[in-house]
Amino acid sequence: MSEDINLLTVDSLGAEQSVIGSMLIDARCIKAVMAELPAADLADGPCRNTYQAIRRLSLEGKAVDPVLVQEAVGGGQDWSKWAASLMEATPTAANVMEYVRIVKECAQYRRLREGASRVLETTTLADARQAAQALSAAAVGQEVRTGSTASELAAAFWERLKAPKPDYIPWGIETADAKVCAQLGDMILLGGYPSAGKTLLSLQFALLQAQKGYKIGYYSLETTDIKVTDRIMSHLSGVPLWRIKDRALSDADYQALAKTTASFASLPFELVEASGWTADDITAHAISRGYQIIYIDYLQLVPGPEKSNYERVSTTSRKLKMFAPRHRVAVVALAQLSRPDKVNKKDGTQVLIPPTMQSFKESGQMEQDADAAFLLWESVPDDYRSPRKFKLGKNKEGERFTTMLAFDGARQRMVEMEEGPDNSVANDLAARGQAVKAANRATAQANQVTFRELVGAEEENPFEPQEVSA
Missing domain, CATH: 1.10.860.10 (DNAb Helicase; Chain A)
Structure with missing residues (x-):
């Protein structure tokens, strides 16, 4: 009609x-x-x-x-x-x-x-x-x-058994695709420490899902559309982000970016600069646009009338949780984790305590509301190039897991690492950790102040009065 x-x-x-x-x-x-x-x-x-x-x-x-x-x-x-x-x-x-x-x-x-x-x-x-x-x-x-x-x-249950396997939301990470049975209507958290790569990984997820035909709404509360688009084009084309930023592009780079632009333009993906938007603003807009999956980067930045951060974040989480199943929209909310705790070892080095579901900053309501929750952090503290540990901390519909993601910041990508029979991944991480520790010790030793005793007239004593010539 x-x-x-x-x-x-x-x-x-x-x-x-x-x-x-x-x-x-x-x-x-x-x-x-x-x-x-x-x-x-x-x-x-x-x-x-x-x-x-x-x-x-x-x-x-x-x-x-x-x-x-x-x-x-x-x-x-x-x-x-x-x-x-x-x-x-x-x-x-x-x-x-x-x-x-x-x-x-x-x-x-x-x-x-x-x-x-x-x-x-x-x-x-x-x-x-x-x-x-x-x-x-x-x-x-x-x-x-x-x-x-x-x-x-x-x-209805027996009718579903006769049907093919449901289309679960894809993530592009083999272990996650095998373990996470997320569907439209679910609420998923992606938590990480600052600079762990939450935005990078969320854009990677969103673009893959758009390529699979899902209509995506990406709400950015802290990053401009220009910066996000630069990251997207680097991820899709494989052209290093720094070359795009510095305009140091080769002919091959231009060709790759031209091809990527054509494919990206056809994706059902929309980027929304949502600084200052409340949970009600976001959900009303998502309904009007007909999104199937929305990303919120990140949840603790969503404003509200509540007096305390705890109340504001809790209310925002509850609203998103009620919105998702009611309108059959999957909500992927990025979230900051509390500052990591460290313990001192006997050799003077520090070891990072891995995050848990209790690490979500500001409110435990997020932990309760999530159907699934991912946690992301650097495998080697103070080494931003190190692989990321990627953990499924909560999974209402299956098992949890921890895997390793190779971090390619230049091309804005993360790829799952497979552990070989020789434990090469673990050995490489151990070597990276030892190298960082050695560098920290060398820096500490170089900056250390040493004292030695001056004997007799061996050297000039700076603390003795000096004769002044007329």
């Missing part, structure tokens, strides 16, 4: 009756209709009750015909006459999906009108924002969800 058609003139009731008539005369269309049409979209009571009865019979694996539907509805002769009139008025089920589309659009139109009325009836800004969010949800066709019985849940 064209969006400029006057929906007030559309026969919504006729479309609903045609859907029911089609399902009664040809049970083969039932599953296709069920996959597209929520019961709440049917405004007519008899049509909605009949649809729910047909849906229930189908989910229970029972045959669907007018006699069984009548029994499930609990209808008498009046229902039989009504159903017969629908079947007579619907000679074929060939157009059923067109009827479904009309019903859905009319339902969306009703919700938009109702939402607009609620906005006009509000008397406070908070109520108006809440009503506006509901209106935005209606504008992008968010369906109204109702409860399900145990019987319906069990039947």
Whole structure:
């Protein structure tokens, strides 16, 4: 249906009756209709009750015909006459999906009108924002969800088992793809120490997901779109970031960047400079844009009216957690970790204590709200070139893990490292650690002040009075 058609003139009731008539005369269309049409979209009571009865019979694996539907509805002769009139008025089920589309659009139109009325009836800004969010949800066709019985849940479970493996959100890191069963509607945290590479890794994730067809909204609260775009082009093209910044580009670099620009321009990826945006601003914008996955860089920067940082971050986390499943949008929130603790060893060196879920700065609410949480930190303290340790600290749907990522800051990339049979990765990390420790000791020794005793007239004593010549 064209969006400029006057929906007030559309026969919504006729479309609903045609859907029911089609399902009664040809049970083969039932599953296709069920996959597209929520019961709440049917405004007519008899049509909605009949649809729910047909849906229930189908989910229970029972045959669907007018006699069984009548029994499930609990209808008498009046229902039989009504159903017969629908079947007579619907000679074929060939157009059923067109009827479904009309019903859905009319339902969306009703919700938009109702939402607009609620906005006009509000008397406070908070109520108006809440009503506006509901209106935005209606504008992008968010369906109204109702409860399900145990019987319906069990039947739906077995139907899912017959289907292929779900499309879990990809991360481009083999271990994460194998262990993390994240889907739209989940909330994922990516926590890291300052300069660990959170933004780099999040952009790498977001670009891969966009390449797989997900519509991405990346909300940056601290970095300009110019700087983020430079990083993206370096990552995609393989041209070192410093060359882009210094404009020290070779002909090959220009060719690589030209090719990358064409492919990047076609991605369903949007970058939003969101400095000063509240959680409500971000979620309302995400709904209006129809994003499937949003990134927030980073969560502790999202402002709010709360007096303390703890309350503000906790409220922001709760709002994002409620938003994600309600609108089937995956939220990936970057977060700062508290400063790492270190312990002193007998040889005078310090060892970094690895972060845990309790390391998320400002609020423990994030830890509770997350469906999955990644942790990122340098494997060798004080060596920014060292590989990163990448840990899945929380996983509601599976096992946790820790792996190593090779860090290529020049090209804005991280790649998972495989441990060989000779433990080469571990040995290399140990060697890096020893080298950093040796360098620290050498620096300390070079800066150390030494004292020695001056004996007799061996050398001039600076503390004795000196004769002044006339």
